[in-house]
Amino acid sequence: MGLTKSEIFTDEQNRLASLFKVLGHPARVAILQYIINQKACICNDLVDELGLAQATISQHLKELKSIGIIQGTIEGKSVCYCIDEKLWKQIQEEFNTFFNQEVKVASCCS
Amino acid sequence: MGLTKSEIFTDEQNRLASLFKVLGHPARVAILQYIINQKACICNDLVDELGLAQATISQHLKELKSIGIIQGTIEGKSVCYCIDEKLWKQIQEEFNTFFNQEVKVASCCS
DNA sequence: TTTTATAATCGCAATATTACGATAATACTC
DNA sequence: GAGTATTATCGTAATATTGCGATTATAAAA
Numbered sequence: 001m002g003l004t005k006s007e008i009f010t011d012e013q014n015r016l017a018s019l020f021k022v023l024g025h026p027a028r029v030a031i032l033q034y035i036i037n038q039k040a041c042i043c044n045d046l047v048d049e050l051g052l053a054q055a056t057i058s059q060h061l062k063e064l065k066s067i068g069i070i071q072g073t074i075e076g077k078s079v080c081y082c083i084d085e086k087l088w089k090q091i092q093e094e095f096n097t098f099f100n101q102e103v104k105v106a107s108c109c110s
Numbered sequence: 111m112g113l114t115k116s117e118i119f120t121d122e123q124n125r126l127a128s129l130f131k132v133l134g135h136p137a138r139v140a141i142l143q144y145i146i147n148q149k150a151c152i153c154n155d156l157v158d159e160l161g162l163a164q165a166t167i168s169q170h171l172k173e174l175k176s177i178g179i180i181q182g183t184i185e186g187k188s189v190c191y192c193i194d195e196k197l198w199k200q201i202q203e204e205f206n207t208f209f210n211q212e213v214k215v216a217s218c219c220s
Numbered sequence: 221t222t223t224t225a226t227a228a229t230c231g232c233a234a235t236a237t238t239a240c241g242a243t244a245a246t247a248c249t250c
Numbered sequence: 251g252a253g254t255a256t257t258a259t260c261g262t263a264a265t266a267t268t269g270c271g272a273t274t275a276t277a278a279a280a
Contacts, residue, residue, distance in 0.1 A: 001238055001240075001264050001265065002236090002237055002239075002262070002263080002265030002266055003236090003237095003238065003239080003264070003265055003266080004113055004135065004136065004137075004237090004238065004239090004265095004266090005137075005161070005162070005238090005239080006136060008161040008162070009136035009137065009158065011115035011141055012141075013136040013139045013140050013252045014136045014137050016133075016136075017133070017135050017136040017139050018134075018263065019137070020130045020131070020133040020139075021124075021130070021131070021134030021135070022134075023127070023130040023134075023235090024127055024128075024130035024131030024132075024133075024134040025114065025131070025267090025268085025274075026114065026116060026119035026124045026127040027115075027119070027183050027268090028121040028127070029119075029123045029127050029130075029208075030119055030120075031128050033123070033211075036211050036212075036213050036214065037211075038214045039215065042226090042227095043226075043227055043228095044225085044226060045229080048144070049224040050118065051115070051118040052115070052118070052201070052268095052270090053269065053271080054226085054227070054228095054270090055227095055228085055229080055230095055269075055270055055271075055272090056268075056269050057227095058227060058228055058229080059228090059267095059269080060226085061227090061228095061270080062229095072181055072227095072229045073275090074276090076225095076226090076277075076278065077224090077225055077226050077227085077276080077277055077278055077279095078225085078226060078227080079226080079227065079228095082215065083213045083215075083217075084171075085213055086138075088209065088213060089209075091209075092206070092209035092210075093204075093207075095209075096202070096206070098139075098204075099147050099198065099199075099201070099202035099272050100265095101143075101147075101216050102146075103146050103193045103195055103198060104146065104147060104148045105128075105192065105193075106193075111233070111234050111267095111268055111270075112233080112234045112235030112267055112268045112269075113235055113236080113265085113267095113268065113269080114235095114236090114267090114268065114269090115268090115269080131247080133235065135223070135237090135238085136263080137238090144252080153256075153257060153258095154255085154257080154259090155255065162238095162239075163239065163240050164238065164240090164256085164257075164258095165239075165240055165241075165242090165257095165260095166238075166239050167257095168239095168257060168258060168259080169237095169238080169258090169259095170237080171257095172259095173256085173260095182257095184247085185221055186247075186248065186255095186256090187247055187248055187249095187254090187255055187256050187257085188255085188256060189245080189256080189257065190259095195221090197272045203246090208261085
């Protein structure tokens with residue numbers, strides 16, 4: 001099958017999972033860190049820094065863009081990718097809302 | 111190819127990505143929420159609550175166990191799955207450490 | 221206008237993931 | 251011990267992901 005049955009889950013569950021999923025690849029974590037630290041924000045520079053082909057980086061950038069955590073601005077021939085700080089914080093909050101749920105401990109676990 | 115090139119990334123990047131990845135499926139988010147709210151902590155109950163086959167739930171539980179966020183205790187014929195609160199908080203902190211990095215804004219983005 | 225630089229997209233191959241039925245393993249119940 | 255309930259594992263099919271070369275699109279530069 002290989003096909004996630006999204007329809008049986010709540011919107012919230014699907015939303016959270018999709019955010020986690022996009023961040024669930026080391027190249028995408030690395031790209032975010034490079035952008036954050038201003039080591040690189042141009043696609044080609046990321047290609048040089050990470051050891052992946054241009055097509056591959058471009059694909060990862062697309063996925064990061066899909067959740068809005070970064071945005072690309074055309075800068076002459078290049079594209080400058082930046083963190084969308086508002087979304088960055090919003091996603092952090094969504095994660096914290098999830099993790100701040102009070103964990104009820106079952107009798108069988110104590 | 112389909113094979114992630116983990117060796118070109120730092121341990122930290124691989125670590126973070128693997129945590130995100132495990133949480134990047136709605137069934138696993140749902141399972142955690144059920145356990146947290148004590149709606150179900152037994153594999154079979156989760157099978158009833160979610161609309162997935164027993165083998166599928168068992169597989170998702172295995173992945174959640176792999177990062178230590180839940181642990182299973184044998185309880186008679188059943189297994190009771192519980193949140194490991196220490197790891198729960200640790201993972202939240204790892205995520206927050208990532209998100210609390212100061213985002214430097216490039217000239218091209220402002 | 222041609223060339224050059226940059227990034228997106230296409231198409232493909234290799235591998236991973238998701239889901240499930242069938243079966244095995246485990247431990248309670250009779 | 252035989253039967254039953256519960257969960258893990260195996261095997262498999264369908265789909266998704268990863269990565270890359272080749273190509274296309276865009277815009278600056280010559």
